[in-house]
Amino acid sequence: MRAQIASLLPTNTVDRPGWAVDIHAAFVALEIKPNLQNICAVIAVTEQESSVRADPSVPNLGRIAWEEIDRRAERLGVPKFAVHVALKLSSPTGKSYGERIDAVTTERELSEIFEDFIAMVPLGKRLLADWNPVRTGGAMQVSIAFAERHVQEHPYPFSTTNSIRHEVFTRRGGMYFGIAHLLGYPATYDKLIYRFADFNAGRYASRNAAFQNAASLASGKPLDLDGDLLRQGDDDTAKPGSTELAVRSISKALDMNHQAIRRALEQGGSQEFDRTLLYTRMFELADRLERQPLPRALIPRIVLHSPKITRKLTTEWFATRVDERHRRCLVRAAVPTVPERM
Template structure:
């Protein structure tokens, strides 16, 4: 008796399928019974071909190409033109092909964050912060304050915070009157608590995602250091971009998800449909629940969840409130589409409006980051990446054999 296919293998097979579907989506179906030749399988690109898809100004083109192909191989995804161009478009958008991109105004940004925490303790807090910044790591000539002033990249900042944490743990006087400040600043042992840089590398992938990808036993230092390399940044960024299945009709929505969160585009469409059915105004941001800074769901009901409960009462009383709440917990999974709640919304929307419910729409999210100048949105990000994707596709068509 043949053993059932492991769930992980099924998931990887389905993800390979969406890339094949993406290539074939723009083709007219042909094949057996049509009298026309069958559609050939999508081409698989090699190092030389991928290198030619990069913008002409990029240095180390073949090295970038090798890293992209290696990252796709790890995810068991075929190196098709859409897959390769998707990754290249994000790299170009996020860093311009810089493994450890510089962040303008980084020292000022971090000082403001530190001073905000110190000011909570008043004059004593500010004195304690100054004392900590005057310290230096053994063997280092520059103080932490001087190193902060000279910091230019995410890696500079990350290493500075690690050294400051070590300094506090090993050197900071335990009897100092304002030790409470140092404890609040560095005592948790989590760089993320104060570090304003939460994404890193050439694809600006979430550090939290990279750690989760490696599992519970991951070494945070090793993962962060890997993100600052060309190979590591591409590896984690490619996984974040492509390591989930979604029936998006075009890459634009996956690019939006890269910015706003997995399945944000799918969920934004559902929010818009629930809003129309119930008359409750919702911002289609792609989140059906409320989340804390670590990405964990809060106990408080979101407006989207409240609207779904109204939808249940009005259109789908066969659904229990408990069922709706349980289904919403799956909003970051592919299986959410198989839930009674998701299906009910789609079914009722089609019946009440006479329209086919959209699978996805661009989420409405305003981006807030110290790295950005001016107000940006997820829609802006997705369209900017998509424009680069289209140019990459055009380069491929120009070099493909006629």
């Protein structure tokens, strides 16, 4: 199996046997079948996110970091010059924090700088507290918050003295958590492209976008098909979002009260939503009104925003690009190759 994984990796991958070992170990630890479809799915996402590099470099990362620092300072009412003065202090490496930021090329390096700054400088605790702005990392650019949540339910299977944040930036940890995010949940999708979209937009976002589409058609109210069933924010329990309001508007046709609708929508982040009365009745109603079965999965319509993104990109763009890479990987599998010695 490791030989097969190595043979499917791009030919310019450095240390293909090592990558194969870590990918295979993640499949085994997560109890996910390492079949051809799944292996190529993992490789496709990794190619898209990092060109199969454990700690990929990010163009202009120093500039991006300074802009993020300045935005954070402004939100907290801290004068920009005070922050820049603080960052001239010497760090544990002997260089100033500012010098290290200027020279930074990877998210791992930037994360370590912020950790040093938070721990060593009084202003760091006030400015950033526990909020490290590096939120994704590793070869699959997996969310660090996801990795930290994952280990609360599934203990990390590998021996390490590092924090989970640090593990995400290793090849082993980055692949483990990335594969868990991509494949480690049950879904009834008939095409992998919806998992690729979920990887970008959040688990079950494609299913939820299809539900929003059905709710929009049944209620006659336009909705953003973004996969978010509930309004996000601190006051989300007090103010229902557009999807919830659309569903409420046809509560009589669904024969459900507002409380039951809310309870069902709260399950939008799990497979259980598929089994709710709301999900079943919504599609029964919408299918009947449209006189045809509606899709049960749609790629969410989301415009991607990140300091690292310099052009207009969407979840559809991401999912389509990964799907193309997945197809190319399957083609490679059909052409016999001689893998490197393991």
